Amino acid sequence: MKTVKFVISTIKFILTIVIIVFIAVILIQRFSNNNISLAGYRIFTVVTESMVPKYKVGDVILVKEEEKSNIQIGDDVTYMGKVGSYADKIVTHQVINIENGEDGLLKFHTKGIANEDEDPLVSEEQIYGVVQTKLQIVTFLNGIINNMYGMYFLIIIPLAIIMFTEFKAFKEEKEDYDEEDEDDSEEKDDNEKIIDKKAKKRKEKRAKRRRRYE
Numbered sequence: 001m002k003t004v005k006f007v008i009s010t011i012k013f014i015l016t017i018v019i020i021v022f023i024a025v026i027l028i029q030r031f032s033n034n035n036i037s038l039a040g041y042r043i044f045t046v047v048t049e050s051m052v053p054k055y056k057v058g059d060v061i062l063v064k065e066e067e068k069s070n071i072q073i074g075d076d077v078t079y080m081g082k083v084g085s086y087a088d089k090i091v092t093h094q095v096i097n098i099e100n101g102e103d104g105l106l107k108f109h110t111k112g113i114a115n116e117d118e119d120p121l122v123s124e125e126q127i128y129g130v131v132q133t134k135l136q137i138v139t140f141l142n143g144i145i146n147n148m149y150g151m152y153f154l155i156i157i158p159l160a161i162i163m164f165t166e167f168k169a170f171k172e173e174k175e176d177y178d179e180e181d182e183d184d185s186e187e188k189d190d191n192e193k194i195i196d197k198k199a200k201k202r203k204e205k206r207a208k209r210r211r212r213y214e
Contacts, residue, residue: 012162018137040065042128043135044078044090045142050112051076051092060138061092061131068106068124071095076131077110083120092131093119 046059054076055061063078071077078092096118097109106124111117 012165015158016162018141037065037129040129041132042078043138044092044128046092048112050115051094052114054113055092055134058139058143060135060142062133062135063092063129064132065129068127071098071106071108071127071130073098077108077122078128078131079108079110079122079126080128081120082126086120090128091119 042063042065044061044063046055046057046061049057061078073095075095076092077095078090081087081089081091091110093110093112093115095108096111099107099109101107101123103123108122108124108127110119110122112119
């Protein structure tokens with residue numbers, strides 16, 4: 001029984017932490033317009049098929065800030081577009097060539113794996129970082145959150161159950177604590193009664209002795 005309770009508690013703890021971290025990262029990035037990273041990391045959601053089959057629509061990727069001089073051909077980079085149809089859009093594409101610009105900044109030639117045309121030239125200050133991996137669990141959660149039925153049955157209901165069980169456990173612990181206090185109080189009253197009886201008997205004995213000598 002203790003093992004089952006431990007497993008359930010562990011699962012609840014892990015699920016709660018994953019959801020909290022996921023929501024926190026999403027909120028921080030959205031409210032900061034992706035200008036804030038956590039320890040140099042950001043997460044982004046793929047919204048086009050330009051990197052199929054490597055990344056599909058809905059995939060959540062982990063991007064790490066990197067020294068621009070360390071970026072190599074073949075790396076997948078996430079950057080903020082500034083030209084044409086890419087303007088003000090966050091893009092994740094593969095680096096196919098690198099050159100030094102006249103302004104002293106590195107210029108990156110990028111292209112979506114599934115695209116025929118190369119992107120407009122990307123300057124180093126546009127780049128958020130290099131893709132490290134696809135987050136499988138977060139991608140799964142993201143898919144659930146974006147689906148009304150999935151959100152209801154796999155997020156809201158489990159969280160409600162967790163909250164209910166935690167509240168119930170807290171209530172039971174409080175009741176046990178109150179019962180212990182009540183038992184302690186009753187025991188204390190009983191002890192006081194015993195002490196009072198002994199004191200009363202001693203008084204009676206002293207009174208008898210006094211009467212003998214009168």
